[in-house]
Amino acid sequence: METRRRATGRPRAFDVDEALDRALLVFWEQGFEGASLANLTEAMGISTASMYATLGNKEQLFRKALRRYDEGPSAYVVAALAEPTALRVATALLAGSIRTTTCPEQPHGCLGVQAALATGEAGREIRALLVDWRNKGHERIRDRFQRAVDEGDLPPDANPASLARYVHTLQAGIAVQAASGVSAGELQEMADTALRSWPH
Amino acid sequence: METRRRATGRPRAFDVDEALDRALLVFWEQGFEGASLANLTEAMGISTASMYATLGNKEQLFRKALRRYDEGPSAYVVAALAEPTALRVATALLAGSIRTTTCPEQPHGCLGVQAALATGEAGREIRALLVDWRNKGHERIRDRFQRAVDEGDLPPDANPASLARYVHTLQAGIAVQAASGVSAGELQEMADTALRSWPH
DNA sequence: CGCCTTCTGAAGCGATCGATTCAAAAGTGG
DNA sequence: CCACTTTTGAATCGATCGCTTCAGAAGGCG
Structure with missing residues (x-):
């Protein structure tokens, strides 16, 4: 019913993924509650009827936009975790965060951080969704750093969970700084000093 | 006109500061846009007429609540900056962040971070206000660390702006982690390792 | 071509948004 | 006790919220 496409009928006049990317930018900039259906449909270039028919309601639209976020702006995470050493993983994660949250052609900051950090009743489910997303x-x-300990890449007394929390907290902080307008250069300089103490 | 109190007339039936504290909790939990006038007045225990007469509109109410936040939950900053050494300043700032953002009797996280990170048109001014607040x-x-360099507390080649960005980014990250439900203990453990690399 | 399915634009649903008005209630000072 | 000031509750403003309905337009298929 979802992915099923009947061969007959009038074909859709817009590209679903492109519409989702447009909606993603609106959610990214204005947050889940701050983005109105009018904002979203205008950016997508379609009517509310078309949106509800193909994407579902506002909440389902956000979930699908988040999936696009994972595949696009947030795709650097997968590549970073595949780096050969824990230090290179951490370095790539911070560099990726900085690049994504300060890109001039996109809203500054991170969708997963700023779209629903504090919400009213209407955004409670999306807030919980993003809590899970961040966790x-x-x-x-953490799992990647645990592997690094197992492989001898990190010293045996290293704490993978705490190191992961450190990197992840820096990522979240970078997202907030970027939303405040801090430049990529300043954040990168900070990230360099933050990793100077890496266990070896 | 603001602080002027005429001696005559019917006296106010509620305490302004207590009402502001109640409103503060609602903004803290739900964000500026997510908090409705109905939520706020219900929490304050007054009607909208009383609110508009004494506190102003929603935006002015938030500004006053933020002032209460500075004097209350965020007051640890002033004390931390008064610590005698840069390391102790940084330690106190992180510990204060963790304590305030994970206090069980309050919303988790930081008002200045989560109340208006991404907003629609209605929250644009408050978003800018909080950008200024964070900056x-x-x-x-940074000014405090510059003093530490001048006093010889920090080495001459230390970069006060970058060190400040480091601590401030950790604070922002801690606020996000707390909003995700991460415990104070885990955050404190992370903060301890984060400061192990402090220049000396 | 003509049936038939699907999509689209427009109108409008009830609810809630922030904000305002007004008359009655409540005290204070003379 | 009365006049005056201020507060308060209730009703209500137009606008916008997310969402739905429906008739007609549009194009694939026999």
């Missing part, structure tokens, strides 16, 4: 991010780093 | 926070730390 999942920490877990992936 | 001011960084500047105060």
